[in-house]
Amino acid sequence: MATGLVEFLLNLRRGLVKDEENSPARGGTRVEESARAGRRRDDTSMPTPLQREPCKTRPAFELCAKGSHGNYMERLPSEIILKIFSFLDASSLFNISFVNKRFHDLANSNALWSVLYASEIEKKMWRPPVSMMKEAVSSTVVEEKPAGYWKKLLLKEMAGYKDTMWKTELKHMNPHTGMPALTEHVLRRLDIQWEITLTNRNGREIVYKQTHTFFEDSSVTVCWNHGIWPLMYTLNTLQLHGIMCPASPAPGDKPRWRSLIRKTALQRTGRWSFFGADRLVKVLEFDKGILIGLWRGNWKIAFIMVNLHFHKLIERSLLGSRFCPYMPADDSAVDPDCSRHGYTLHIVLHNPVRQILCRRFSPLYTRRVMPQREFVQLIAIDFANVSEHVPVAKISLPWQAEGLKGEVERCCMMTLTVLDEAQRPFWCASSTVKMYSRQRVLELEYEGEQFIVLYEDAEGKVKMTFVWMEEVQHYFLVQLVTIFPADKVQRHFSGEC
Structure with a gap:
């Protein structure tokens, strides 16, 4: 066995030496080739013991430079x-699409993803008729679909949920809040949870x-209050993802699909403010x-x-990707006479333990404010009307x-919903x-310290005034x-106010 292995290695070495002698890039000449051939003929006349020449090793980059001319993958035809x-699974095919532009175009081929989609469907307990599957993955139908169609279908199947049911x-709808009444039920049934990803300065x-x-x-x-937390000043970003977590995951389960909900910068130069403090923490x-x-x-x-x-929370937790959030479609009403519409305002003040305030105000009508009349306002509680004042815990x-x-x-926490x-x-x-x-700006019948709560974003503003009653x-x-x-009102109703 050892003799055969030695003979194989020697023959392999002779073949490599012969290739180097025949290659013009090796610098060999016809005279040197004939001289070596003559020495080999003379050696056959007198048998001598086998002499092993020392193997000269060369750096790997020299071998690559001499033995290759450019990137072999770039020279391969697209068919190959x-x-x-076609031998890769869905996860590997998805990852390899990020190598370069050519791989991205080829790895998103409908022909590849349609086959993977058909094999994924066959694994399900419920199988469609064979004729339906053949028609779905036939070459004619595959080519008619837009680019990325079968990839999107397969990723939805691998995510493990059916969106038609939820x-x-x-x-x-809940008539009190205007939100879907079964949102919490669907979130719990689909085992939707939320994860945060903290990224430090080193990535x-x-x-x-x-x-x-x-x-x-x-x-x-x-809330997240367990784990080994890093120091705040070493962090760069915070990402919030929605995922589906089965109650009893099996060892062979596929990786969970992550949907980006929000990404926030955590540097001191970012948009953060001091919120409050007690004896142990600052927020x-x-x-x-x-x-x-x-x-x-x-x-x-x-x-x-x-x-x-809750507005579009399930869609935002499931239908986005790891790097891109879900963008809901703009659902505009078609009624230009928006100045006569009655609005509904539902507001909740709460914390992670209990509800503090919950009120619904309807109907509310808009009033023009500012000299330029660039804003409209809804007055839910007027300080001049004592009967509208609400006690708060x-x-x-x-x-x-x-x-x-x-x-x-x-x-x-404040949760605000305005409905048309x-x-x-x-x-x-x-x-x-x-x-x-x-x-004390407002002249009221109450004697006590006044507090104000202000909230503002790109969509609107909220102003609340409280009075503390010590008694x-x-x-x-x-x-x-x-x-x-x-x-904003004009865009929503596609008309003028």
């Missing part, structure tokens, strides 16, 4: 590359699973709805909270982390809010005004 790609369930990613959720009638508050606010609690005295994270509105934000508990005063006359969502906002002490240990909401840009 497609044949190679879309039907979401058609039933390293750390994923954290949710530890606690608090469902309201129109929003959900998600920072990012991007209108993301709270990060830091231990006092250092920059180590204690907890993270996010408030998510203690406003605070409880938290817990690493076995410790605390409570940040005068801040909470047809009960279609006109403006949906879900964020954290805090109370600011202000001088009864309660706040009173004495003013609630919502303001919108006039062009």
